[in-house]
């Protein structure tokens with residue numbers, strides 16, 4: 001049980017994790033993340049990497065949609081920009097992988113800014129459609145351009161550091177997990193500053209944001225840039241993880257997946273992006289598990305997996321929108337609150 | 347009071363001349379001219395629909411006037427967009443409170459400082475050096491200068507949506523003060539408040555003028571308060587300035603009394619004007 005913390009200085013009050021219990025939990029979590037690859041099977045390592053990549057991308061989308069209120073269905077397309085850039089650089093130039101990742105992310109950010117330009121005039125559904133249009137154009141470009149391998153796509157060599165090849169889930173984990181952690185930390189930091197406040201102000205009331213001295217277009221484009229930078233970086237990690245990038249690697253459905261992740265997790269909270277992305281990544285695995293288990297009773301279970309997966313995703317989105325619009329993060333908050341005051345009050 | 351009157355001779359910080367604004371066929375403002383002397387309280391009064399809020403919206407840059415000019419601190423604001431006007435020290439509150447209801451009181455107030463901060467995206471992602479220094483300085487200044495001053499310590503961490511109307515008005519004033527205003531435009535700061543809240547707000551407004559040296563331009567229907575604290579009154583009716591001067595001069599003006607009587611529902615206000623004058 002812990003009740004009321006007395007804040008002693010503004011610095012402590014402004015800290016990201018403002019209680020010793022929170023900091024303790026965080027240390028435990030970090031230790032767990034470090035120990036994980038030594039105890040987990042390659043399958044679980046694979047899932048952990050996939051979760052981390054999705055967390056990175058969902059966190060970016062959360063900044064744009066959850067915090068700035070601009071709905072985008074282009075997150076997967078922005079990821080494809082990062083992935084292709086990384087693949088091309090790795091194949092053609094063999095430049096260091098960190099540099100490739102940054103270039104891919106920067107390129108995605110530039111494309112994001114271009115796609116975001118209509119956001120001053122159009123909102124909601126219309127903006128979402130504009131981002132779909134951009135996705136279609138990018139897909140067309142990548143599947144017809146010789147540099148990006150046209151319809152066949154690109155197979156690329158693995159990342160390497162001083163001759164050490166990073167191609168196994170175990171080693172990839174040490175690349176992907178730290179980068180994702182830094183990205184999430186960066187997003188949390190951003191939200192403590194005037195930039196994060198400006199995003200929220202634009203989401204909640206863009207007219208009065210202007211009167212407070214916030215130029216709308218600049219901040220909407222900044223949000224697009226950061227969000228697609230995150231997508232590009234996640235796409236680059238994805239490319240090093242799978243090492244094959246094709247036009248079908250990042251279908252529109254994936255953009256819906258990220259939107260679903262932040263809705264289920266909780267829009268406009270950092271924790272929501274994390275929980276939602278992990279949850280949505282693991283749901284198909286759970287279904288697979290259930291199907292395997294059902295096969296002896298119902299032999300067609302595995303065949304039904306794909307349609308069932310889509311239905312479950314749809315059901316989750318609708319269910320959360322209706323019953324828990326603030327997502328898993330809110331459920332987590334309630335659980336924490338319960339233990340916070342337990343056993344005195346429930 | 348007589349000293350404050352002398353201020354009126356001071357150089358105006360805001361000069362509105364020949365301002366006209368129409369919504370389709372409706373002329374919300376016609377040829378409006380007046381000046382706002384520095385470090386004084388100027389009140390804009392007039393019956394409902396007279397164009398007071400439209401005037402504020404034009405000054406803060408929401409509406410583009412069809413004619414006329416607005417000179418603020420010697421600079422013509424034509425072509426200067428709303429965010430830049432805010433950055434130059436033009437702060438305001440809204441008739442129907444425009445706070446961010448989901449944010450805490452503290453975050454709402456911090457938003458006011460936006461235009462004066464320098465933190466860029468990279469600083470923000472790292473939250474190191476400049477970003478951190480700026481945030482902590484802002485926090486300290488808000489606590490010491492604004493939160494203490496407006497007596498809102500107890501609600502600093504509350505979500506704005508949970509607060510009473512009177513407190514929300516006070517938080518909106520706090521946010522406007524965080525903007526480092528040179529002129530503070532208040533659209534009906536005490537509307538819907540009870541007697542006690544009204545007196546508190548009047549005291550805050552006077553203190554802002556006297557302690558902060560901020561010029562105040564306010565729209566208000568509460569004639570008691572207008573007559574008590576303003577140094578200068580401008581009367582609008584049907585989008586036109588029908589009178590201006592000291593509260594005493596305006597009170598006795600027949601056109602003003604006629605305007606209020608003519609507007610029907612404000613007989614009560616006209617009576618209060620007479621009572622104040624007596």
Ligand SMILES: Nc1ncnc2c1ncn2[C@@H]1O[C@H](COP(=O)(O)OP(=O)(O)OP(=O)(O)O)[C@@H](O)[C@H]1O
Pocket residue numbers: 369372374392393394395396397398399400401441
């Ligand atoms: N955005 C707008 N579009 C069309 N007409 C408008 C708009 N804003 C205001 N008006 C009209 O302009 C006139 C002046 O309105 P305004 O809100 O400025 O009056 P006001 O003096 O602030 O009144 P109140 O005391 O009721 O607040 C009214 O007739 C109003 O209907």
Ligand SMILES: [Mg+2]
Pocket residue numbers: 398399400441
């Ligand atoms: Mg009004």
